[in-house]
Amino acid sequence: MAASKQSLLGATLLIAGTCVGGGILALPVETGTAGFLPSILTMTLAWLFMTLTGLYYAEANLWLSKGAHVMTMASQLLGPLGKYASLILFLFIDYASLVAYNAAGGTLLGHFFEKVFGLPIPRSTELFLFAILFGSLLYLGTKVIGRINSILMAGLIAAYAALIGLGITEVKASMLATLGFKHAPIALPLVLTTFSFQMIVPSLTPYLNRDSKAIKKAIIFGTSIPFAVYLIWQAVVLGIVPIDALGEAFTQGSAATEPLRIALNNRSLMACADAFAFFAIVTSYLGIGLSLYDFLSDSIHLPRKGIGKIFLSALVLIPSLFFAIVYPRAFLVALEVTGGYGDTLLNGLIPISMIWVGRYVKNLQGPLRIWGGKRLLIIMALFALLVISIQTANFL
Template sequence: MRVISGTFLIAGTMIGAGMLGIPLVTGASGFLPGILVTTIVWFFMYCTGLLFLEVTLWMPDGSNVLSIAHRFLGKGGRLFSGAMFIFLYYCLMIAYFAAGAPLLAEGFSAFGITFTGWEMFALFGVVFGAVVAIGPKSIDRVNIMMSIAMIAAWFVLIGSGAEDVKTERLTSTKWSSMLFAMPVLFSAFGFHNVIPSLCTYLKRDKRALRFALFWGSLLPLIVYIVWQWLIIGAVPQETIAQALREGVPITTAFQSVTGETLFIRVGSFFAFFAIVTSTLGVAFSMVDFLGDGFRLKERTGLKRLGLTLLTFIPPFTLAALNPDIFTTALGVAGGFGEAFLNGLLPIGLLWIGKYSYKLKADLTWLENKGVLALLTVYTLFVIAIEFKIVFMSS
């Protein structure tokens, strides 16, 4: 059951707000280029996930990014890695608040309770901050329930919208545009942040951890490909482009897929469940990260409450100030934060640990210097793409 829970935790962390952003950025290139670039990013992130798992298992139980970076990169590496971790996961939490709070408020409005403005963001933070503050078991139980509900809603959406998929929309391609989808896809496939917590949860069982990493990351790949088939095939490209320009989730285009009220309602449920599972995974790792930074061995009670407040208050504030920040936050998080923390950092840590510290690795071809160099070049390429996107938008 722990292995299954770990698999769902990884899948839930990945299938989140990124699900609502992927069709926005792959829609410009088309379905076939979208499949290709999605698979490439998945394979890259799975490989660097294995690298980070190996490095984490070199460390004492309870270690997180700060402790790991300090051992292999020194104080400077610890500070820079810590800054990038905070930057990345606060960007993601901002995106989750921006997309999730309106959906939660919409649910309450069905009962005649209205939340608007900063109130709906506060509601989102209080509800799911409480789940995180209670502890890992609370996160685990809620995450499993939300993951199951999300998958059920996903099947309903596929079944309801399949008849609206048009072949001509799926065959339209613009291969050059697929490169600009990579930063958001990096955000969508990020799960490395839960690896240190998962090592403790699965009692450092490498076989169980690798099982959870593979299946927990493969499931989102399948879900993402089918999801792009539905959205790109059913939603007019101009509608997708408009949602991208406005910086809002793809859920805003649901109504154009079908006029059925059930589809629209289930689409909102699906989006909400996807955001919550990702929020819980990121918040889980943020609490452990901050606890590691403050050198708190016990992360329960009032100490855990304080860590939870530090995790939720900054993204609540920024999302409330700029509610339309969703797509921008995802792109910046992926192109810069994910590229460093889940790309360059695992590669560098494995390289130093194996070739400088002479620590034993069990990764066969993946620990080869040539492979590590190739992964590094690809990461720098994605960072360059995000720089170009930011420059173009400014």
């Protein structure tokens, strides 16, 4: 049965919402030294790669019975090795993302205390307070977090619109003319994380009645919306903040709103930048935290009540808080690692391997077949290996 237009719109927005999160705050910092045009070319490569791997997940999911999720898909198509690799990578991506957002959220909280109360607080205290204030919401359960997240998402959209609307008048076209192409590849690992949505594809196929055309449209349109959002955001930040300031933010591991706040001499814009950063970080933190909470609950069979809820919340919050405190550049480093290793493997090489095995080893047939054949699969795999090598070189 064909999916309704309402379902298609819902699926498209769900994909877009999954992509757009706290990673947007790192984009201009990571790509700033390359310049506007090179950063857009980097984004285009990441968008194409992640859109295609999302389509690969959809093709593979439609081979299997209704309700098959990533671990089931990996187990049936790639065997025990694929299953356990997917499990480890899922945990790796979620924990690394929580480290990043805890680090950025703590910094924001520190600015708030200093601005409102004139009280500077140590970095470790900032991070601890953020984890307690927002991490404790996990204890309240999915329904409460869902309602809170809806309000925060509305705030995120409003803050973005206000920031772009006010900021566009401050953009200097000459600052968008920088062409540092040699710096562009370094940003690829992080840029991949800003188009990460593949884990929800198995949930979308039944939502869209396994309608292959609707699934394909939802993925393509759903990733195109973030691309447009990032394009405008990049133009505003790179057109306002000097390259030296972005370079300093990169060294410190700060979010883009930090140098943007310094570059602006406009209280309204500064308030919008702070609000945008807050909503982007908290929505991402809650969404990923809830995903990890549910996953751990199902994996270790702990009840979501009483002492079980407390233990699960601690299991989500304490490791991410520890690494956020230990690493001063945790925000950027954690996102780079998530993209450079997590996304290139779980959202790259694994779906590519699934398609290769399904099409050319098991000869599986389904209602959706993504174009390109073996040649494109090889190119995609080589691209994933290139990103892994870039991330490894960044560490050396």
